[in-house]
Amino acid sequence: MSDAVETVALRRHFGAFKAVDGVDLAVTRGEIFGFLGPNGAGKTTTVRVLTTLLGPTSGSARVAGYDVVSQGAAVRASIGVALQEAGLDGLATGRELLRLHGRLAGLSRGDAPRRAAELIELVGLAEAADRRVMTYSGGMKRRLDLAAALVHRPTVLFLDEPTTGLDPASRAIIWEQVRTLRSQDGVTVFLTTQYLEEADVLADRVAIIDRGVIVAEGSPAALKAKVGxxxxxxxxxxxxxxxxxxxxxxxxxxxxxxxxxxxxxxxxxxxxxxxxxxxxxxxxxxxxxxxxxxxPxxxxxxxxxxGRPAGHDDTDGAADVRAPAPHPAGGVRS
Amino acid sequence: MSVIRDGSTPPRAAGDARLAAGLPTAAAAFELGRRAFRNIVRVPIGNLPSLIIPLFILAVNVGALGAIASRQIDVGEGGYLAFFLPTALVLSITNSAVSSGMGVVRDMDSGYFDKLLLAPISRLSILLGRLSADGFRASLQATLLLTVGLIFGSGLASGPLGFLVIVAMLAVWALAYAGISLAIALRTGSIDATQSSFLIGFPLVFLSTATVPLELMSPWMRAFAEVNPVTYILNAVRSLISDGWDVGVLLRGFAAIGAVALITVPLSLLALRRRVAVGGSR
Known part of the structure; x- marks a missing residue:
């Protein structure tokens, strides 16, 4: 059985800027894979290539067994995607949006509304389902986006920073959904995040990307052990x-x-x-x-x-001894 | 680009048994058209300018120039109103065709366009859905303006069937012309650039037989108007309102629309292809 996600020497350059510069990944089926990195490291570009929204500059990528370049339609039929900025139609209601995407995914006129109702329950949006999306909070939009990504029961789910900027309650709902999807439906989850903590609670395995290159890979425990x-x-x-x-x-x-x-x-x-x-x-x-x-x-x-803080761009590659930024929570913790 | 079918993909791995088969192009375009039209209705004020401005120009022109023009132009029983009504119709439809592109740009801006690109449907259906909503909107717009004209006494020599042909012709013109704003929208992803496509529509509408027939124009304007497709659309609509059925004039009108479509349809398809190939909406 092929891997859920497999890339070989994947590159995506924008002119001289090497957003993704030779990435090799292998995500096995049923795994929750955490893709970590600071802003601008290449996470989103990688996800856009894997989800067929961007063509690679060179190298190859297969998702759910299909080549992202030559079999884009098959890839799209196999994946669910919730992008970083939840791309939603503000003028539609949550229910209308889910019904539409159910229809587009091939559900019948009768099944699409049923699936929409099911997903609304699943992500806890029952009360807001018939309100226009523009009235939703950030957390509600993310949950709706997740529901839309699940409408056709994908085998591989891409979540691009699903909890960045979310309140703890919304974050907990999303984490719970991710775990359930994997345990009940065997869905492979490819999750990008800036938070090691998030990868720690959710991911089986983690890769860290920096300036388009994978700099570390392993279980969260193993990675933290590197810092100690x-x-x-x-x-x-x-x-x-x-x-x-x-x-x-x-x-x-x-x-x-x-x-x-x-x-x-x-x-x-x-x-x-x-x-x-x-x-x-x-x-x-x-x-x-x-x-x-x-x-850590x-x-x-x-x-x-x-050997340097995340996001700190020293072009000569010399070790920077500046201390990392304090933990956002700050203060004394017992 | 097309919906996948069994056999078009290599042997499936075990985990792919649930592969979703997306909606066929026509059905997907219908669903997306429904959504686009719903959004048009939900921002009703967005439709006002393209209705009010032509009505205003119609009232002002007929009020100010009607008496003078009627001495120079053979306007028939409907008066200058009947002569100018087609101009108001074409102006209204041409102006609101900009909103086809605007709808696409807004979806790109919100990221929703990505969501549509990720759906297991043909990408062409995204464009067709948009266009079907705009074509439907144009028919409603034309019906409304034409009815206003009839109420104020423009007359309609070709009768009820002529009414339908006028509406159909304007809807087809809306689709052909919308290709320009769609192409700009897909190419640039910029609201400002897309909005500025009305700069093409304005001279196109007025450097034509919009206000006077060819014979009364100065030579430079006449030269332009003679090659302007809008002249032939106006003449066709005008003949249906004032004279009845003139198949030759009608065919020239539809041919002019076809000529524009021959340019705009490939342009917008090419722009869609580039957008999808280079990838992403930003």
């Missing part, structure tokens, strides 16, 4: 090598180094190590301006794999 640990960031004056060495005596701490404006401490469990770390500072009479604990983020994995 939680990170404690302390704003403190007078960080010295001696101070850093003192931190390593705390159980669970695997390393510490001075960074811009303070210290970065690596620990297997940041929350557990934090009191002892703060205790060392207190014992020396050093005032802490701000302390934060974060789990895509930025951290990124830094570990590429």
């Amino acid at each position: 640990t939680d990170v404690i960031r302390l704003e403190v004056d007078g960080a010295t090598a001696e101070l850093c060495a003192a931190f390593t005596s705390v159980p669970g701490v695997t390393g510490a180094e001075a960074a811009e404006g303070g210290v970065v401490v690596h620990a297997a469990d940041g929350g557990a190590a934090l009191p002892a770390v703060l205790g060392i500072l207190g014992g020396r009479g050093l005032a802490v301006g701000r302390a934060s604990v974060s789990s 983020t895509l930025d951290d994995v990124f830094l570990a794999v590429t």
Whole structure:
């Protein structure tokens, strides 16, 4: 049985810009595959090539066993796609939109409304189904977009940043749907995201793309193991090598180094190590301006794999020692 | 580009047993046309300019020039109103043909065009759906304006059947001319560029027999009007309103529309092909 998605040396250039520059991927059937990368890394371009919206510059790609260039119609019949900006018809109601796409997918006049009603229930839009889409919130639009992608029961589902900018409730609904689709219907899910956390909860396997090139691939656990640990960031004056060495005596701490404006401490469990770390500072009479604990983020994995922060474009490829941006949640976490 | 059928694809892998067979082109175009027309109806104010402006020009022209023109032009019983009514009709239809392209550009802007490209239907049906909605809209528009003209006494020498032929002719003109805005829309993906296609329509309508017959024009204008397809459409509609049935004039009118379609249909198909091949709507 062929893979659900298979690319060989896939390239898509826009003039001199190499959006996708030699990508090899193999996603097995029934897998949830996380495709990670910062903005502009090539995620969306890859998805557009795989979904036949863009032709590749060179290389080849097969989706559901069909070539994306020579068998585009067969690919489109096999896939469901929810693109990053939920492309919907604002003047239609949710129900009308799903009915139309059911019809276009070949459902009969009787089946299309039934399938629409089924999907409306599935994504929790029953109350809004007969309102125009332009009145929907961002989360509701994404859910409708997901429903539209499922209308013809695709075997491979592409979700391009399905939860970016969503409230937690909408995000939870989408995650739940993705899991159910895989477990009940055996759907292969190709999911792009900027959040390692999202890939962590959902994906069986992850690939990280940067500047059009795959820089890491593996299970989420394996990727996080590359970074290793939680990170404690302390704003403190007078960080010295001696101070850093003192931190390593705390159980669970695997390393510490001075960074811009303070210290970065690596620990297997940041929350557990934090009191002892703060205790060392207190014992020396050093005032802490701000302390934060974060789990490895895509930025951290990124830094570990590429030697520079995500989205930081240094053309000579030299390692950049700038500390990664603080975790958006910030603050002290226990 | 076409809907896949059994046999057109290599042996399926086991997981592909549920491969969706999309709707055939005609049925898909019907569904998409329904959707496009529904959207036209849902923004009713969007249709006002292409109705109001021609009616305004009709009223002003007939009011101001009617008496003078009737001395120079053989306008028959319907007066200058009967002479100018076809101009208002063609102006209205030509102006609103811009909205065919606008509909496509708006779909590109919202990303919905991608969703349509991803549906398991032929890409041609996306264009046909758009056009069928616009053709239907044009028929309603022509019916409305023609009825207004009749109420104010333009007369209709060719009778009820003539009414239908006029509406049909204008609907076909709407489709032929819409190809220009569709081509620009598909080529540029830009609202501004698409909107500016009315710059083609305006001279096309007025550098014709819109206001006076060929004989009364200055030579340069006459030279232009004689090769302008709109002249022949106007003459055909005018003959149906004022004179009755003149098959020769009618055929020339439809031939002029056909000539325009010979240019605009390949242009818009080519633009669609390029858009789909190079890929993506941005």
